[in-house]
Amino acid sequence: MTVFRAAQALTVKRPTAARAGARRARLAANSALAVIGLCFVLPLAWLLLASVDPHAGYQTRWPASPSFANFAAVLTPELLFQPLVNSLLLSAGTAIVNMVAAVLAAYPLSRYRSRFNKPFMYAILIGTSLPVTAIMVPVYGLFVQLQLLDSMPATIFFMATTTLPMAIWMTRNFMDSVPLELEEAAWMDGASGPATLRKIVLPLMRQGLGVVFVFVFMQAWGNFFVPFILLLTTAKQPASVSVFSFFGQHGAIAYGQLAAFSILYSVPVLVLYTVVARGSKFELSPSIAA
Amino acid sequence: MPDSTRRRAIKHRFLRLLPVVPSILLLALFFLAPVAWSFGASFTDAALTGKAALHPQWVGVDNYARMLGDAVFPLSAWLTVVFVGASAILGQNLLGLAIAVLMGKAGGTMNSFVGTAVVAAWVLPEIVAAFAAYAYFSQDGTLNQVLGMFGVHGANWLYALPMATIILANIWRGTAFSMLVYRAALSEVPRDVSEAALMDGARGWQRLAYITLPIIRGSIATNLMLITLQTLAVFTLIWVMTAGGPSNASTTLPVLAYQEAFKLGDIGYGTAIASVLILIGLVFGAAYVRLLRGEKQ
């Protein structure tokens, strides 16, 4: 089938049968998607409804007397604020370490040709495929040996490492798309390497960096297993762990509060995602899979 | 002076690569060292408590031999295969592709509704998603309410069909990734190609099977590889929903490694299981790299 034939056909067929077929197809697609969408929304409906229902159970139902009592009950320093602050520290720390390390690593990988680049990038790629849950047992052992257990900075560095391969991969792809000519012009004007990186390259890949930051931040924010094993003091635990222990203790009783707690904990990443997804196309695929 | 020039060049090359060093250090300390430690510890009886905690002994391949004789390990390995196969390779992958294809045909409002719904489950923190799924499948949860509307009396899913439940939950949670990958891939399929096929009278599924899929096969392979690896590592979702039960009916390898190492304090055996998982990950990783290489040539 050649493009030519297609073009010919286009002029003939389009107005009649094809359009009706397209309308039918569209209707079918719409209804199929509606069903799928509903299936995906249903489990979330419970979360939303139960959070405003002081007498919530596991049933999804319209609250008889909707109120924010559940939110009020969990809005305490010990239960909510401290864990959220810890989550913020962990996630922001992880994201910053990632950004610094990834930008540094990406620069020579993107700018210089070297025999070292290819094996390194492949090693990085294999690194992305290491199941993090599998290395938690040895990481715990390592932390004991190095006396890093219960240390926030060490946990940050470890969490950063788990996302680092992906971050380097993404950052390099974004950096590749910044044309080299601009930099060369700056060098001509006498700017130093770090200066061009700071003044030319980074500003141009601002959006890309935003995507990497949010990607890493979200991973760290949602991470439960790593802080659960590596941080022991209650005062250092992030919200993911405190939500879990709240569930362990109140899961059978305070469903509504659990839902409210979960929502308050989820809002920051939902907002972040929305902001970034709106600003730039947050289609992970090209950057991940390229 | 050719010699000093050469030395300068070498020094230069070294300086150029210097910025990569922090990353290498981090990866070496937190990735390579634990992996090496894992293989090392898997040949000992290291433990959280008891005499072995004080003086771990070298036990050779005992831990690996025990795996083969263990009733739980083979079951657990099989459940992991089922979990990955059903929830990632079939579930997330096909559903993600279907949604992406359907989105190409449906209206904008519907697309953004479905897109938001699917992505929401993915963006939520893992533990929250796990609770939502737990509530959804529990005895008096939403699923049974919906079934009740159709006059079906639902079971206690988490207990009666634990594997099916965690598989569905993981599809719900992870389909967004495949959907995003396929949407991006499909958006790059040249319009005239599919329109040409349309005009040739090819039916929808024929176009998909013979034209679109071959074009995006690279994305399909990449996606399969990545979701396989992600699903292999799923722990929190299962831990919250079934904790591996009842009677180990949903104990995948990460759950088993956690139980052995941390709940029973048998670090040696736990790391042996972890080492097997790491090996599986590496095999997939290597296959993935080969695939990308093949793709480029």
Add this chain to the structure above:
Amino acid sequence: MRRRARMGAALFGVLALLASAACSSQPQTNEKQTIKVVYQKTDSFTALDKVFKDAKQEFEAANAGVTVDLQPIQANDDDYGTKLALAQRSPDTAPDVFYEDTFKVRSDVDAGYLLKLDDKLATWSDWSTFNEGAKAAGRGDDGGIYAVPLGTDTRAIWYNKTVLQKAGIPVPWQPKTWDDILSAARKMKAADPSLVPFNMYAGKATGEGTVMQGFYELLYGTGNSLYSESDKKWVLGSKGFIDSLQFLKTLYDEKLAVDPADALDSNVWKKVFGEWLPQGKMGATVEGSYAPSFWQKGGAYEWPGYAQDMGVAMFPTQFGQDPGGVSMSGGWTLAVGAKSKNADLAFKFLTTALSKKNALAFDVDNSQIAVRTDVASDPGYQAANPFVKDVSNLVDVTHFRPATADYPSISLAVQEATEAVITGKRSPAEAAADYDASVRKLVGDAKVIQK
């Protein structure tokens, strides 16, 4: 080209910064005498938290310059055990004073986590008020004392009198054999099919609860046991083991106990205490002597009527053989970390927390059986709840878990056997065979004995 070299140097600076940050991530160790105390606290278990808070105040007032750092871990028994073990591995995270389950004392002594307290106890006059059985709870394999008990407990049948009466069963009720239990449970079920007539825990979710408030009451009433103290070997292939599993199977198959799906919920005991018994939806359950702590004033599931509505009965032996009943005892201790840098202060804090006043408060709040004789004879303790005397008498027929380092993994194998049986995955004989196989694998053929 020089520019790039300079850039490399600048980046090296950043790297150095990164590296130094990595190094400084080690926790500081500049203490001005801090005692770190790790213990469990949940919404239904705050008694210890209260004791420690009081003791902290008392101790800091008496010892200027010393800070007591209370670190409650909010988790169930199982997760608490895991977290504590994780913390003990490393000298910087290991606590100075901690709350330790008696059954873990020996394995943690072996691991070198617990400090031997013999010298220190010799200087503590109160130590003589602890009864002998209690002292044994903290003994290691070498005969030294490593932990001091807070209290102990026994297990009994707790039954709702009104539910039994409705089914025509006269109260006070005291079953003499296992069959008595089954026939009473069937009667209750017949009178009200929506009831849970007689519950015993099973499965892994309830952890030690499954064995302590369930399987062992059965096993130790058959004449068999889990461990032969004389041979120092684990008993395999006993008929009692299979019979015990069979009894659980009957309970669960006939729907006399809770739904198996509920039994595998780690929070099931909350429903037992908080909903089913108070609301008259459950006839009886096997539970610890600490049951009143949940129902009394200030408890997690306050129930003013419990003193009138509830009754206590001894769990019978299989066919009523001597001594006629079975109970299990456990309890928790306080111990000092072997790696503690302030061991003397830590021990001093331990004695403050276990003083007569604090021990009394804890035993009353948590419905523990006192281990200090001066607490046991205190009128405040005896009047704490109407069941103190009944449950204390069970000490005569009580058993203790094998105090060996490998006990925790054996216990899990037992829990797995019960889970396999109540979920119908295995017959009692098959589950017992599985159990035998796993025990052999865990401890080796030399440490088992076939009965």
